[in-house]
Amino acid sequence: MAAGPYNYSYIFKYIIIGDMGVGKSCLLHQFTEKKFMADCPHTIGVEFGTRIIEVAGQKIKLQIWDTAGQERFRAVTRSYYRGAAGALMVYDITRRTTYNHLSSWLTDARNLTNPNTVIFLIGNKSDLDAQRDVTYDEAKQFAEENGLMFLECSAKTGENVEDAFLDTAKKIYKNIQDGSLDLNAAESGVQHKPSNGPRGANLGGESSGNKDPCSC
C-alpha cells in the first residue's frame, strides 16, 4: 500500500519516567489533547501518544512512550528506554519521596539511553503550591548539578507543559544541527523523513541493538 508523502520531517521518540502517581499520563494527555484528565487510569506497561510540533520551521512528530511507575514494572519498562531521543523525568512537588527517587531514575535514564539523549526534569503539580514538599531552588540545583533541563509544570492547569515538551525537542534539534547527535548512529531516537523518500527505521525500543543506518 503506497503511503503519501509525510507531513513531517523528523520523528523524535520520548519516554516519560518517574514514580507512580506523579502524573506522567496526565502530562502526556495535557500535551496531546490540551486538557486535564481527572480520572486517568494508571498505566500498566506502556501507553503511547503522538503530536506534531514545529521547531525552526521543521515539522517534527513526537512519539511519546508513557511508562508505568510502580517499582516492579521497571523490570519491563527498562527495555523501552532504548532509542529515546528525549526523556522526561517527572516527580511530584507535593511528595518528597518521588523527588528522592530521582537519582535512581536518572541512573536508569543515563545507562539505558544514548549519551545524547536530552533529559528534562519536570516537577509536576505546581498548582498545589500550598502542599509543596520540594522547593523550586533545590530541584533547580539538582538539575544544574546533573546537567538537566528543568521546569515546574502543572498537568492540571497546563502551565509549562507545552514548554517542557517543546524545549526538549528544540534541544534535540539543536544537537542534530550542530552535529553532536549523529542520525546515523544506532538508536539515536531520531528518524529523518525526507518528504517522499524511503524510510529509516532506527526508532523503537525493540531493535536488536545492531547497527541500523538510517536511510536518509
Next chain:
Amino acid sequence: MNSNSEFEFLRKSFGVLQRIASIEFDQAKSKWSTLQYAERAFESVHIGRSRTNENKRRKRSKSEHGRSKYRRKNLSTSDLLVYSVSSGGEVVEAIKCAVAEAQCSLTQIREGKHPNFRDCYGFYRIDDDIDFTFEDIPDSLRKTIKNCEKEKQRFIDKKLHKANEFEKDWEFFMESWNNNLMEDRDLKKQVRKGITPIYRQKIWTYCINKRVGLKRNKNKDYYRNLLKRNEGRSNPNIKQIELDLLRSLPNNSKFQTFMSDSVIKLRNVLVAFSWHCEQIGYCQGLNRIAAIALLVLPEEDAFWCLVAIVEHILPKDYYTNVLLGAQTDQKVLRDFIMKLVPKVYNKLEEKRVDLSLFTLSWFLAVFVENLPVETYFRIWDSFLLEGDKILFRFAIAIFKKIEEDICKLNENPEIHAFMRIIQRSLYDHHTLADIAFKLGPFSKKSLANKRELYLEETKKELEEWKKRESRNKTIE
C-alpha cells in the same frame, strides 16, 4: 410575573429542553431525553398545580388526562408550552425546577456521568473513545475503525433484540444445573456463550469455590480475621493501594470517591490480599481484578476471587517483584502468534514492534480497561471456569481478527496507534469468542512445556540486566 413575561420565560425554558434534545445527542439518546425531560417538566407542572389547588382529586385526574393525551398524540414541546401556559400562572416555579434539573443533567451527560447512562454494573455508557486522535492512522484503516463503531451499534441493537432469548436459554440451563442434571462439560459449553448478568454471581461463585473452597472451609473467618488481626500494622503497600483506588475503573460510577462503598471494599480486599500474600503485596493490575470481582460478588467472595486468580489460575510469580511469570507468558504468546497468526508475527518482526507492549497489560489485568466492558466480562466468564488458557485463546483471537488490518500498516508509530484504538473498539465479542474457541484444543501440557522453556529464557535475560546494573554501579 405578568402573562407576557411568563410566556417568554416558558418559551425560553422549553427552548433549553429542546436544545438538549436536538444538539447533544445522537438519535437514540435524544429520543430518550425529549421524552424524559418533556414528561418530567410536564409532571412538575401538575405537581405544582395540585399543591396549590385544594381540589387535588380533580386536578390529579386532569394531570393524568394530560399525560395520557401527551403520550397518545405524541405532542411536541411547543404544544406542551401552550398547554402549560393555558394551565395557569403557578407553573413557572415548577418549570424553573425542571429546567434547572435538565441543565444539571445535561452537564452530567456531557461529562458522561448521568445515572441513566450507566449499565447494570455502573459503567458510564458514554463512548470513551471520543477523543482518539487519528493522526497516525492511515485512511484505509480509519474505515476499519469506523466500521467497528458501526458494528457496535448493530451489535447493541441485536443484543437488545435477543436479550430475552439469551436469558431464557440460561434460565432453562440453570434449572437443570440446579437439579444436578448437568456436568461440568455442559457448563463449559454454556459459559462459552457468555453468562447473563442475572446468573453471573452464581456461576462465578461456583468457579471460585471450586478452586479455593477447601481453603475457605478450613477457616471460615479467615478474611475478616486477616483484616482485624493486622489493623493498624504498618504496611508498605498501603500508599500504593491508596494511589490506585480511584484509578482502577475510572469509567465506573461506583469507584469515583473515597467515600463510596465499593472503594472502601476495594481497599479492604487489596489490603487483606497484601497481608495474605506478602510475597506479592500489591501489584498494579490486582486492583482492576478486585474491582471487577466487586461489581459481581460480595466483598469476601471478591477477596477469594482474587486469591483464586492469583494463586490457582495464573502461574507462580505473575505479580512478584520482576513480574517473572507475566513476562514469560508474553514470550509464550509470541510463540503461539508465530505459529497461529504468522502474518501478524512477521509484520511485527519486520517493523520490530514488541508484542508485549500491548499484551502485558491484557494478561496482568485480565483485559480489564483494555477491551470494551462487555467483551472482557465475556472473557472473564470462561477465564474463571476454564483457567489461564483463556487468556491465550482471546489474545490470539484478537490478533486473528485484526490480522488483515495490521498487515496494511507500514510504520512503527502507526502500529502503536492502531493497536491502542482497535482494542477499545472490539465490541463484537461473539465473533471474537467464535475465533477464540475454534482455535482447536489447547493442551495443558503444551502450554506448560512452552512456559518452562521461556521461563529459563526470561530468567537469563533478567540475570543479564542485573549484571549490567551492578557493572554500572561499580563504574560510578
